[in-house]
Amino acid sequence: MVSKHEAAEAVREAKVRTGITWAQLAEAVGKPLAWTTAALLGQHPMEKDDATTAAALLELGDDVAMAFQLQPSRGALESAVPVDxxxxxxxxxxxxxxxxxxxxxxxxxxxxxxxxxxxxxxxxxxxxxxxxxxxxxxxxxxxxxxx
Incomplete structure (x- = not known):
């Protein structure tokens, strides 16, 4: 099984490979841009149809689509004071x-x-x-x- 973190990394790599933008992904799943971006970065669970659509556009497998549907542990910072x-x-x-x-x-x-x-x-x-x-x-x- 792919974790939400691994799925998020796969999304970032696939965006570079395919040239798809966050806006195109949001339009395809019919959700707001910021919500879609956060969901694909692992911060929200996606409905099955939305997850399948996003995975297909990004040329990612069913295992990644499944990870998009998982309930997240919210909060993406790796340290108390971010360094990025x-x-x-x-x-x-x-x-x-x-x-x-x-x-x-x-x-x-x-x-x-x-x-x-x-x-x-x-x-x-x-x-x-x-x-x-x-x-x-x-x-x-x-x-x-x-x-």
Whole structure:
């Protein structure tokens, strides 16, 4: 049996080999881009039809399609402080702006949190005369604490 981690590595290799983009995979399975990417990287279980479609597009076998359907152990970081530069910058953003985000959530919404379960994510490139920008939208349902 192929593990979710092994399947994710197979996906990354197959994307290079086939030239298929994350957007093409998301369109083929009919799911949002960020969700599809996360699922194929092992962070969400896929329905059988979606898993089969993705595996076929990537020219991967039934064993990988099966791994796409497994329930994951969520969390992909291998260390408490990430070392990959892109992921570290997101960690840095939370370190610097986390308290600000928390304060603004509490001020605007009340005592509660942003859900990471009822959640949407978008990443896009925006042209800018001073150099292109990356816009990351984290869109989570507000969950009030209930005492």
């Amino acid at each position: 530069p892109t992921i570290y910058r997101l960690y840095e953003v939370v370190q610097v702006y986390g308290p600000t985000i928390k304060e603004l959530i509490h001020e605007q919404c009340g005592d509660g949190i942003m859900s990471a379960i009822n959640f949407r994510l978008d990443v896009r490139r925006v042209p800018d005369p001073a150099g292109d920008r990356v816009v990351i939208t984290l869109d989570g349902k507000y969950l009030p604490y209930q005492w």
